[in-house]
Amino acid sequence: MAMQDVTYDVFIADYPEFAGLPQRPVERKLELANMTLNKGVWGPWFEQAVELWTAHYLAVRYNIEDGAAEEGIKPPTGVAIVATNYSANTGGLSEGGTPSALLTSDDPLTVDMARTEYGLEYLALLKLIIPPGGIVYSPSVAATAGRRIG
Secondary structure, three states, rough: OOOOOOOOOHHHOOOOOOOOHHHHHHHHHHHHHHHHHOOHHHHHHHHHHHHHHHHHHHHHHHHHHHHHOOOOOOEEEOOOOEEEEEEOOEEEEEEEEEEEHHHHOHHHHHHHHHHEEEHHHHHHHHHHOOOOOOOOOOOEEEEOOOOOOO
């Protein structure tokens, strides 16, 4: 059986917290994910990978906290911040911080996906399905993300 692209209806059924967003932007992100992620690499996990990839980028772009709360889901965004600098003046004390993923990873995909719970779940699935170096020999597939190159 050939794997099908993930549709809007399937995505919303699995992730109802996005139902309050305009349909067209959701469809566009799904189209991009369906075109970008490689069905041959993801195999039977293709649908889950597309949905998590799409949910991550929608959660980064849109405020979906109300929709998540209605579905009984904790807010999907939030980044652990590590204090990296402090300053004091007559007005008070201030603290600056850096997202912990920026301090602990040199992989831009990890840094990006660490911004939401969906992205972290995508990374976990990626590591489960595609072991490090598992597809390095394929010139048509990006080794770090299960994405098509050409």
